[in-house]
Amino acid sequence: QVELVESGGGLVQAGASLRLSCAASDNSLWKVAVAWFRQAPGKEREFVASINNNGGTTDYADSVKGRFTISRDNAKNTAYLQIDNLEPEDTAVYYCAAGPTTHTIKVVHTPWGQGTQVTVSS
Numbered sequence: 001q002v003e004l005v006e007s008g009g010g011l012v013q014a015g016a017s018l019r020l021s022c023a024a025s026d027n028s029l030w031k032v033a034v035a036w037f038r039q040a041p042g043k044e045r046e047f048v049a050s051i052n053n054n055g056g057t058t059d060y061a062d063s064v065k066g067r068f069t070i071s072r073d074n075a076k077n078t079a080y081l082q083i084d085n086l087e088p089e090d091t092a093v094y095y096c097a098a099g100p101t102t103h104t105i106k107v108v109h110t111p112w113g114q115g116t117q118v119t120v121s122s
Contacts, residue, residue: 009116
């Protein structure tokens with residue numbers, strides 16, 4: 001089972017961009033799909049985006065299409081979430097997880113880690 005660590009969050013102003021990273025503890029990330037989720041204060045965790053093992057297939061929640069881009073660099077054992085034009089509504093803890101496929105990763109994935117905090121001020 002691959003273990004993932006999120007990083008790259010921070011406190012930014014609305015309109016700024018952030019690139020979140022999801023780093024694997026070993027060289028097994030190339031085998032699995034990766035997904036990003038987020039949990040805003042007072043809300044349940046929600047799916048954000050996913051990418052398959054080789055990067056050829058991506059999926060996004062409707063709410064983030066156009067501003068969020070998921071990518072990966074298997075040589076670096078890292079997946080990314082580029083967030084452009086951040087809005088206060090994007091404030092949340094962002095988590096990544098790995099699973100067998102993008103079709104099932106919303107419900108079948110690695111345990112939650114600590115996530116990385118994104119805070120957007122207006």
